[in-house]
Amino acid sequence: MSAEFDQLVAEFEKFQSKIKQVDDRFANLGQLRSEIASLEATATSPDRSITVVAGPGGAIKDIQFTQQALGQQPQALSSALLTTLQQAVAEAARKQAGLVDEHLGDDTQLSEQVLQAQAELFGTSVEELRSQHGDDVRRPTAEEEYHDDYSQRTVLSSGTDGSTQGPPPGAGGGSAGEAFLQNLFNEEDR
Incomplete structure (x- = not known):
């Protein structure tokens, strides 16, 4: 016992x-x-005629046009604006994911998930996105990526292989240990 x-x-x-x-x-x-x-992400069109500022959750905080932008054909202006909006919102999402990873730990791997989703959306690779945006999204180190998954283990599990070690031989249901834990949890509920 x-x-x-x-x-x-x-x-x-x-x-x-x-x-x-x-x-x-x-x-x-x-x-x-x-x-x-307070997060903000700014994107500017390649010709520098459109600037978009996005905030958390993809909220658009500001859009600025130069005279050059207003001289464009409507279809070209619309296309450039849409592309710049997408870039600003994507950058805001990456920054937001980076903050979450920083505060909650990299085992959430939210930054990686955001990068993968954006790579699919924009038809590019994760590496290309990283190179375009200065690799400001932190990647977990090999040591940080390791964490125990306790979802398939029981309280009496002893090994990392998830093998369960039952109660000692001769101990039937309602052992002293089970009674101790049951009493402990019942006291906490009061």
Whole structure:
């Protein structure tokens, strides 16, 4: 019974450690909100006649035309405006994803997902997008990419292979360890 209790306590401590990591991760959400609210991305047409400023969520904050832009044919102006709008909104999305990754950790890999979606949308490669935009989207290192997936493991699991170690032989349902944890969780609910 002592070995089972020690194992349960160790697993519970690991669980508490993971909860603390999550708490630490979300502690600065106010700062993240503030940074996202003030986010701006500016795109300018190749001929510099149109400038678009986009904010969080793709909101358009400003559009500016030069006299040169107003002298264009309507179809050309429309096309240039649409392209510049798309670039500004895409840049804002990349910046927003970068902020989320920075504050919540790279295991969200939101920046990578945004880059992949934009590459498909614009008919280009992720590498080309990175080179066009100065690689301002952070990529996780190999060490940062590694994280445990606990979704397929039980509390009594001992190995990284997900193999489950059951209760010690001779311990039927309702062991002392199970009673301890049940009592512990019941006390927290009160």
